[in-house]
Amino acid sequence: MLDINKIRADFPILNETVNGKPLVYFDNAATSQKPKVVIDAISAYYQTINSNIHRGVHTLSQLATDAYEVSRQKIQKHINAKHAHEVLFTTGTTHGINLVANGFSKFVKEGDAVMISAMEHHSNIVPWQMLCEREGATLLVIPMNERGELIIEEFEKLLTDKVKIVAVNHISNSLGTINPVKHIIEKAHSVGAAVLIDGAQAAPHMHLDVQQLDCDFYVFSGHKACGPTGSGILYGKEAWLNMLPPYQGGGEMIKEVTFAKTTYAELPHKFEAGTPNIEGGIVLGTAIDYLNAVGLDNIMAYEQELLHYGTEKLLEIEGLKIIGTAQNKTSVISFNVGDIHPYDIGAIVDKMGIAVRTGHHCTQPVMDFFQIPGTVRASFSFYNTKEEIDALVAAVIKAQRMLS
């Protein structure tokens, strides 16, 4: 069980007021708020050990390098990767996907196929489209049903040995659907396709076990999981990372440089060119520690409670329709009220201190599927409360009254 008051006290921003009202932050799927331990760790890094890593002989550089590598090991343990060098630091999910999609030029040839799903974020669409355009490959899309669930039979029909990689999200950012990724991975492997899982929406909410999933790549962002902006992880199986060509050239990723030829460094450094976001990498470890101290099982259980409460309360509003009603979903509620534009609702509830996301959530194909311009999205985190959901419901009712 969570001590919600104690948890809220960990997040200084929750004491802020917005437009004269106490902040109700329901835009967690866009980015999470940061606990004080994370904020303090950022400051502590700069105040005590700031220096460049992996190259200095001086003590400070050694301390910073150690902290960075300790964080990598923490994350390795957290996602249950076999080796620490399978954990690459990135600037976030988008960076990780681009790195893999670029490298896959090596494995995707004309006439091959790349598969994504109908509920991907633009970041997990565009890099694959670019890959297909570069190589003359076809982009296949796993369709979804009216509830916002992937149609697995259709996935299996689309899957042939032409497919070189399947890239799907673990959890949809606009619908909240938890996808059956284990099954998808198994099936994809049976035709020899690699699988990348976009875990941006999963990392903050659930236990991750990349070995149990058997995915080839797993990416997520630190900023959605209580960590600093500009930090992120690309997990890749050692064999794949060895086969993938380097993404960016520069310092740190080399073993030896002459003008004739450069040989690349070992993993993970081969993919970590230039000075990385050192503070981000270190403090992402702090954020993971924090989430584990609260307990991801506790987080999941409490967020499910918020999801059920929020769903029930919001559905009491006349004309309110929830978009994304999968059996298996996380604490994301995307909705519309009658034919009121989401922008109007978002702007009015904002005046009451409530932060929701409105628009297409960078998933235009999902909105096209449901034939809507966008949704209002309330995404709950473990520091939110039922009282805050009540405030949202009251605000939406007020908006509805004003707008009709």
Added chain:
Amino acid sequence: MQMRIKEIQDEIVDEFSMFDDWDERYQYVIDLGKTLPLVEEQYKTDENIIKGCQSKVWLHGEQQGDKVVFTADSDAILTKGIIAILIRVFSNQAPADILEADTAFIDEIGLKEHLSPTRANGLVSMIKQIKMYALAFQAKN
């Protein structure tokens, strides 16, 4: 005689000064949206659409005598209300006056956030488009 742009802006600021709370101001904006001279269907084309990430705006301008007359529409009600205010200010004015005018009065009526370039509701682009029409008609004359 047609009021000058500045006079209309002052008049609008005056109207909004009657309200104490944001909800009264917003309600007034919503009501003003209902007075917006709507774009005729034939002009509701892709060419006339100003895409924001959040809401769409259609704008059409035509020359009537030495004035530019605007009609518009939006799929969001608040956006429509703000368009109605902007059209009231800029429509039926001479191109030179339109080009000279600014929109600082929006701050005074407490709607600044809707005209922020980061809001992605199409309004900032709409003002640019209004000025483009004015510039085009001025060049033509």
